Amino acid sequence: MFDTITEKKFLLTELVKQNLTSKYKDSVLGILWSFFNPLLTMLVFTAIFSMLFGHNIKNYPVYYLAGRLAFDFYNHGTKGAMNSIRKNANILKKIYVPKRMFTVSAVCYEFVNFLISFAILFGVMIITRAPFHPTLLFSIIPIVLLVVLVFGVGLILSVCNTYFTDIGYLYNVFTLVLLYASAMFYPIEIVPSQVQFIFTLNPVYCAMSCFRQCVYGAIPDITMILYLGTFAFTALGIGLLLFNIYEKKLALEL
Amino acid sequence: MGIMERIRKFIGGFSSDAYNKQIDDNVAVKVEHVSMEFKITKDRIDTLKEYVIRTLKRNKKEKEKIRVLNDISFNVYKGDKLGILGFNGAGKSTLLKILAGIYEPTYGKITINGKVAPLLELSAGFDKNYTGRNNIYLNGAFLSMEKKFLEEKFDEIVEFSELGDFINYPVKNYSSGMRAKLGFSIATMIEPDILIVDEILSVGDIKFRKKSSEKINELMAEGVTVLLVSHSINQIRKICDKCIWIDNGQIIMEGPSNEVCDAYVENAKGSTSKK
Numbered sequence: 001m002f003d004t005i006t007e008k009k010f011l012l013t014e015l016v017k018q019n020l021t022s023k024y025k026d027s028v029l030g031i032l033w034s035f036f037n038p039l040l041t042m043l044v045f046t047a048i049f050s051m052l053f054g055h056n057i058k059n060y061p062v063y064y065l066a067g068r069l070a071f072d073f074y075n076h077g078t079k080g081a082m083n084s085i086r087k088n089a090n091i092l093k094k095i096y097v098p099k100r101m102f103t104v105s106a107v108c109y110e111f112v113n114f115l116i117s118f119a120i121l122f123g124v125m126i127i128t129r130a131p132f133h134p135t136l137l138f139s140i141i142p143i144v145l146l147v148v149l150v151f152g153v154g155l156i157l158s159v160c161n162t163y164f165t166d167i168g169y170l171y172n173v174f175t176l177v178l179l180y181a182s183a184m185f186y187p188i189e190i191v192p193s194q195v196q197f198i199f200t201l202n203p204v205y206c207a208m209s210c211f212r213q214c215v216y217g218a219i220p221d222i223t224m225i226l227y228l229g230t231f232a233f234t235a236l237g238i239g240l241l242l243f244n245i246y247e248k249k250l251a252l253e254l
Numbered sequence: 255m256g257i258m259e260r261i262r263k264f265i266g267g268f269s270s271d272a273y274n275k276q277i278d279d280n281v282a283v284k285v286e287h288v289s290m291e292f293k294i295t296k297d298r299i300d301t302l303k304e305y306v307i308r309t310l311k312r313n314k315k316e317k318e319k320i321r322v323l324n325d326i327s328f329n330v331y332k333g334d335k336l337g338i339l340g341f342n343g344a345g346k347s348t349l350l351k352i353l354a355g356i357y358e359p360t361y362g363k364i365t366i367n368g369k370v371a372p373l374l375e376l377s378a379g380f381d382k383n384y385t386g387r388n389n390i391y392l393n394g395a396f397l398s399m400e401k402k403f404l405e406e407k408f409d410e411i412v413e414f415s416e417l418g419d420f421i422n423y424p425v426k427n428y429s430s431g432m433r434a435k436l437g438f439s440i441a442t443m444i445e446p447d448i449l450i451v452d453e454i455l456s457v458g459d460i461k462f463r464k465k466s467s468e469k470i471n472e473l474m475a476e477g478v479t480v481l482l483v484s485h486s487i488n489q490i491r492k493i494c495d496k497c498i499w500i501d502n503g504q505i506i507m508e509g510p511s512n513e514v515c516d517a518y519v520e521n522a523k524g525s526t527s528k529k
Contacts, residue, residue, distance in 0.1 A: 001370060002398045014395040018384070094378035095356065166302045248358035
């Protein structure tokens with residue numbers, strides 16, 4: 001069972017497809033909500049905060065969206081991975097499927113969503129006449145590192161959440177803190193400079209900030225990239241280790 | 255183990271020692287001293303709060319465990335048809351689940367040599383909101399089939415399941431019989447080396463039952479190793495050449511199927527007449 005890569009790849013695509021179709025299954029607009037959701041919140045945030053921070057931030061809608069997309073991917077990706085084992089308990093208890101397939105597919109699905117929502121960012125950039133800098137190509141670096149980070153954290157959380165249900169509730173609170181600690185909708189400059197250092201310890205802020213730098217025409221900060229990279233690969237290492245140890249025991253905990 | 259190796263193992267997938275293939279070529283399934291324990295739910299620590307409290311109280315030990323299987327060992331040779339007998343709760347289904355890879359045994363080791371097809375829960379992988387058509391692909395993927403294979407077999411599956419136009423309707427609108435028929439049709443589209451069957455030889459209505467048992471017999475053709483759990487003694491006598499009888503998680507008797515069946519029936523009669 002699942003000895004070849006093609007079998008696994010096929011299962012993975014089927015699982016991602018299932019996620020995509022089930023999310024908006026009863027809504028009229030369906031997948032279009034993947035566009036509308038960030039777009040509408042962008043409008044709200046722009047209406048409220050561009051007055052507050054407008055003079056600090058060049059092109060607030062783009063600033064907000066670039067941050068929002070990166071944060072959403074982290075947020076939904078890790079949460080999706082976290083719940084992936086529990087959500088599929090009745091399958092895992094009845095047929096043999098490598099459990100990692102569900103965790104991996106959850107992250108892949110959120111990554112697809114992330115890529116789809118790029119269309120909004122580009123759309124808004126065109127509408128607001130923001131220039132497309134060639135440095136946009138560099139954004140692939142923070143994005144790849146963010147994917148690694150999400151995989152790592154997701155794997156760790158999926159194991160923990162299977163053993164302890166309340167990890168899920170705890171993590172919801174944690175991501176709320178993370179949201180405010182990532183300078184998603186406000187400029188980092190409003191934070192006292194002593195505290196700014198703490199922000200740079202937050203890998204999600206690093207990813208978001210590097211991504212923004214690319215969008216705004218700058219080369220991403222190399223120290224941030226290195227820090228993010230170290231953090232992400234450490235998380236992935238721990239996640240894989242944990243998953244390899246506990247994968248086979250998970251079915252008994254469901 | 256280095257991280258790179260971990261990653262390679264992770265990507266490369268299931269290659270644990272439990273499934274290594276360096277065994278005697280004639281053995282299809284080798285079960286060595288397998289024991290299985292389940293924690294009892296009421297005593298389980300599954301919230302963080304409880305974990306912390308119990309750690310502080312030094313009462314973390316989860317004492318109550320049920321031993322469902324106790325030191326089971328047997329070999330199944332290639333082409334053997336093995337029947338597994340036992341009263342309810344004896345541990346038969348747990349044994350099959352371990353053989354199918356769903357559970358990892360608490361102690362002991364299982365070695366499997368060949369391609370396994372577990373016919374355990376036939377419609378577990380269905381998505382109710384999917385049409386029958388999409389579910390064929392989804393469920394096929396869960397059963398480790400390839401896309402190309404499913405595309406080739408698609409018409410055959412639809413025809414066998416007798417669903418006709420219903421294949422384009424969501425599975426939530428199916429009757430349970432239709433669901434079972436579709437599940438059966440997908441799961442049996444395989445050419446396995448080892449077939450693991452748990453009481454599913456009769457699915458659907460009278461027409462389909464005949465067809466499905468023919469299909470199963472076809473799958474159990476010469477050379478295929480079969481592990482069958484059933485409460486129908488007649489079926490076991492007909493299909494299996496060897497039998498094991500499990501009670502309370504232990505093998506009570508092992509041998510040619512007729513002998514074990516006779517002893518089993520005798521025992522069952524004895525325990526009912528006592529009452």
